Amino acid sequence: MRKYVLAFLLGYVTIQPSLAQSPETLRIRQYHQQHADTIIGEFVQLLSLPNIASNPIGLQKNADFIMAMMAKRDIHNIQLLPTKTSGAAPAVYGEVKVPGAKQTLIFYAHYDGQPVNPSQWAKGIEPFTPTLLSAALDKDGTKIPFPTDGIFNPEWRIYGRGASDDKAGVAAILNAYDAIVKSGLTPTCNLKFFFEGEEEAGSTHLNDILEANTTLLSSDLWLICDGPVHQTGKKQISFGVRGDAHLDLTIYASKRPLHSGHYGNWAPNPAMMLAKLLASMKNDAGRVTIKGFYDDVVPFTAAEKKALAAVPSVDAQMKRELGISSSEMTGLSLSEAINQPSLNINGMQSGNVGKLASNQIPTFATAVLDLRLVLGNDWQRQQQKVIDHIKAQGYFVIDHEPTDAERATHAKIIKIIAGNDGYNAQRTSMDLPIAKHVIAAVQATTSDQIVLQPSMGGSLPLFLFEKYLNAKTISVPIANHDNNQHAENENIRLKNLFEGIETMASLMMMK
Template structure:
């Protein structure tokens, strides 16, 4: 386990300078090497608790085990923070007050996970029975037993739901504090821990918890541990997240399915109508053509533009890894693309395909649109832009099944159901003094470049922390980029888990 530990130490000594924080990181690394067996055994037990919303009992067990993990590490005031709405999954809270500390950091991760379909997982895998593999399954990895001597290799992987998203984040945070405590080090700031229980459901009650416990949750900065490191394998710090909202669209035609021979070329086909409507929303270069779609975007600052220019390109790597030979927005890198608002088709359905296909004209066609937002966009306003575009294409818009009267009156009918749980984007300035300390702390854990990413491609409800607590946030992810989060065969690379412990510990040592 951690084969490069002594090389890392030797390299620093050759350089002739080892900062105080770097020396402390080496101490944390050595702790991880010596205690890998206990860390992994506890993590595997943590992963065994079903933590999906459809299993409230499993969620309760997960939260209870998490509280035990915190209490045995000497974390104080361990408690559940309940929303005002009865039955909502609670957040788990604890704190460590450091005498003389001048700053307070809150570490955030979530203990809930995405739903699972065990039939889609690789043969022999149970989403809640963690299994160790010699490497990634799709790279030929084979199942191996958890070693009894605590000796682990960085490229081994643990497969289980939540292994990466986000029990790895919870585990890294708690073991970082444990490593500091047992190594006789002292955190440089007050520490608070906040583990949410319904992030994967869109955090519908997070606002209630933040408002209800406003005084308890005061801090100088929230550190969010969720998501993957950069695709290059380098550690990254992310200063913002995109917002997100959805629209459900259903185009209607004939009241009953029709024989495509008897009525083809005469009766309107809703699948074709929907395809044309969706195609009208983007040009050939992937640019959204909806009026005003980009108008309210707040441009990146000079520091953010400079950071974006320095992000290592992984476009060729990802094209090969994903089996694609062209990208949607020509001349735009992946890092640039995720700093722009997007319109994505999550799925489409009309009639049947494959063995169930029949020669028919279907009665309806439906699609779900996913809108990712950047700073300046408002999710309701962005939805309305799409609705206005649909109207401009000649559609009559309804929010229910069309009546016979509406069918007689309008040639093009669409039902539009806007999502009611959208979230706006959030971004924290790189130039803040506390953020500069965060950058320095993460840099102390690696001799490689630390990627500074203005915006994460994914979405988190971080704007709520600004709205209810007037708080700043920064995201420091730890999972491997190919972790299959939200899908079958979710996994965490062992090296990423222990790198995450070091990173979180270095942040806790900020003064």
């Protein structure tokens, strides 16, 4: 195994003449290869701390551990930035002032994670017991012990909640700074570190923290380390994110469940009503049919259109990986589709299925809608467009359980709860001088042409940084695209973690 790994690592530093990796990157690489056991050991400790967003005690332990990581690296002014709400997770902050530096960068990641259902994870893998596998589970990866000789195959994967989303970001950022200092290099910018504890809960109190710390959090740019690299495995930079909003729908029919033989064809079936309503929202080409859904979209600039056209196509690859033969939006590539506003059904429920199925007409049917927004969409206005469409289908809209009087008066009743934690999309111009420096810094770490995305498909409340700090943001993700974030068997490929350290270090030294 040692010979294989050493051979892999020798190939790992091979460069192409046209896109050579910088000498600084090679020094950072040498450092993390020599200290891989320490880096992974600390990372495993961090992953072992439960970080579910609804567990404030667990989140505080994570924050304390990260503060200790920062102190060990001689980062200064380490502190917790609390919210106005008792029990809400604080952000962890620290900074490094570099003599002569003319710019300040803030590096962002989050330490909270999604809920877990251990029964859904693969046998022998526990969400908060980091487990090393020889490869991905779907590639016949098997459990292996963590090595004692400090040699790690970059294709190995660590499984555990938060492994990729987003404790890998925390580890990459802090180890990047560590590698710079211990390699005898120097950052070119003042550095600030901001690790949020509520991202997976919708960043409900992030505005409190930003508004209360405008001077402390002043900067020239926020660099967001969250999300996956491109599906080709190439590094990518995203200059924007989609916004997000939700709607909970519940259609009501009979007050009690009915025998489908005695009452079928007579009593309204809420499941069928919901299916028809949802089907009215999209056509066969995958476009949303709700009036005005696309009207307020801000078009791409010439530079953004050029970047989007240059994004490598992964449609055939992803269809093979996912076992699908067609895509929803006719005529659009994956990159084009995720830069459109979307309406997605997160889940539906009515009656029972499988072994619990019975011959009944259910009393209600419910669904959760997820609205992804692009620049120009207002999240509340987008919600209202959907509500107006539902009203146009003849529904009486309420926000409570229907009364007997309402049932007697209206044939089609729906309860709509519009989520109040939505937020708008954000996009930073690719033409800014500092954006070009970011591109050059990331490109200096790889011999592959990096991928430039005008906006990623996922959502983050980055518009808050513009609103409260007048700050620009750029996302530089590091996780593997098949990391199972938000789901069972979340994982990080070691090569992505190590390359993430190189990327973050290059950004800290960007010229």
